Amino acid sequence: MSRFHFRCTECDATYGEDEARLVCPVCARNQEPGGVTRGVLDVELERLPASWPSVPASSPDFLTAFLPLASAEHLPPLAVGGTPLLPVPELRRELDMPRLWVKDDTRNPSGSTKDRASLLVVAKAREYGYPTVAAASTGNAATALAAVAAAAGIEAVVFVPADAPEAKLVQMLAYGARVFRIDGSYDDAFELCLESCDELGWYNRNTALNPFTIEGKKTAGLEIAAELAPEVPDAVLVTVGDGVILAGVAKGFADLERAGLIPRAPRLIAVQPEGSAAIASALRRGAPAITPVMDAASVADSLVVQTPRNALLCLRRVRESGGGGVAVSDDAIVEAIGRLARSAGVFAEPAAAAALAGLDVALEEGLVARDERVVLLITGTGLKDVPAARRAITWPEPIPPRLDAVVERL
Numbered sequence: 001m002s003r004f005h006f007r008c009t010e011c012d013a014t015y016g017e018d019e020a021r022l023v024c025p026v027c028a029r030n031q032e033p034g035g036v037t038r039g040v041l042d043v044e045l046e047r048l049p050a051s052w053p054s055v056p057a058s059s060p061d062f063l064t065a066f067l068p069l070a071s072a073e074h075l076p077p078l079a080v081g082g083t084p085l086l087p088v089p090e091l092r093r094e095l096d097m098p099r100l101w102v103k104d105d106t107r108n109p110s111g112s113t114k115d116r117a118s119l120l121v122v123a124k125a126r127e128y129g130y131p132t133v134a135a136a137s138t139g140n141a142a143t144a145l146a147a148v149a150a151a152a153g154i155e156a157v158v159f160v161p162a163d164a165p166e167a168k169l170v171q172m173l174a175y176g177a178r179v180f181r182i183d184g185s186y187d188d189a190f191e192l193c194l195e196s197c198d199e200l201g202w203y204n205r206n207t208a209l210n211p212f213t214i215e216g217k218k219t220a221g222l223e224i225a226a227e228l229a230p231e232v233p234d235a236v237l238v239t240v241g242d243g244v245i246l247a248g249v250a251k252g253f254a255d256l257e258r259a260g261l262i263p264r265a266p267r268l269i270a271v272q273p274e275g276s277a278a279i280a281s282a283l284r285r286g287a288p289a290i291t292p293v294m295d296a297a298s299v300a301d302s303l304v305v306q307t308p309r310n311a312l313l314c315l316r317r318v319r320e321s322g323g324g325g326v327a328v329s330d331d332a333i334v335e336a337i338g339r340l341a342r343s344a345g346v347f348a349e350p351a352a353a354a355a356l357a358g359l360d361v362a363l364e365e366g367l368v369a370r371d372e373r374v375v376l377l378i379t380g381t382g383l384k385d386v387p388a389a390r391r392a393i394t395w396p397e398p399i400p401p402r403l404d405a406v407v408e409r410l
């Protein structure tokens with residue numbers, strides 16, 4: 001049984017476990033409507049394992065050792081996490097990076113890293129006795145919540161922009177979620193979800209608000225570290241929308257460092273599309289805070305946010321790690337979809353393939369060296385946005401069913 005408390009990432013105040021507590025009440029007084037989340041809470045376990053558990057990193061015993069769960073009994077019965085860390089020999093050769101890995105998180109049940117957060121949030125909702133969990137999402141978090149809630153037998157209510165990719169909408173509806181398509185942006189959906197949870201008594205899974213979203217995503221960092229131990233990666237590239245996956249990965253390494261299981265944490269490189277680069281720009285300018293990007297837009301729909309809600313913590317974690325931020329063009333993202341698929345066998349959605357595009361920029365800018373141990377976190381499958389992937393390929397014209405036509409085409 002893991003006992004824990006919350007620590008405010010802004011003012012350092014601590015709070016005991018309280019199911020109604022999502023943010024620090026003191027710092028939340030500075031909350032502006034639609035602004036970055038104030039008073040984001042970190043989970044601090046009272047006791048961390050003193051040695052690597054001798055069980056797989058996604059097993060219930062491992063999860064209860066590292067996550068703030070009262071017991072394994074509320075974990076939804078779904079195979080979340082435990083995704084492969086691929087050595088990608090072809091990509092290593094192309095990039096002349098002999099120690100490059102791809103963490104293939106497309107292999108989660110709903111096809112994205114967001115399943116990790118949903119697993120913990122739904123486990124906590126069951127522990128607290130909530131029948132309904134709600135979330136705002138650009139698509140993947142809603143789909144992840146829908147999948148995990150379905151496995152756990154609780155209701156999922158999700159708020160998504162009306163123009164979310166069709167595959168994500170179909171997927172979340174198939175899992176049986178109650179879906180509200182919002183005539184507005186992700187930011188509008190976020191605010192409406194807050195209001196609905198307050199009024200209707202639902203448990204709020206909003207990313208960058210519910211502290212268990214960051215905590216759940218830390219398992220990606222734990223798994224990378226467990227797989228490479230006793231070595232530690234020098235840098236991990238993570239694509240950034242709200243900045244919660246990056247903060248989660250950072251939390252995983254921070255816990256391991258605190259437990260004495262790794263000697264140091266890796267540098268974190270935040271990758272964003274040029275059209276939605278509030279965090280990467282702040283990192284590059286050395287600015288203390290982000291400037292919201294009005295009319296944010298990119299082919300990488302999962303990364304499109306005006307105001308990254310977890311910006312304060314994300315900036316801090318990247319800076320503490322000695323990392324940095326890069327912005328990549330939509331053309332580079334689309335090109336990276338094809339390159340990652342061809343050279344690593346990993347089919348990624350634009351928001352995930354952007355990590356490879358970001359690696360090119362990070363190499364050019366000297367944020368990463370070719371001989372370092374580098375991990376790309378690939379956060380979502382390409383099946384979530386087939387039209388975007390289609391831009392990365394050449395569509396073959398049909399041929400008659402004859403051998404000479406095959407030979408001619410060769």
Ligand SMILES: [Zn+2]
Binds near residue numbers: 025
């Ligand atoms: Zn505070």
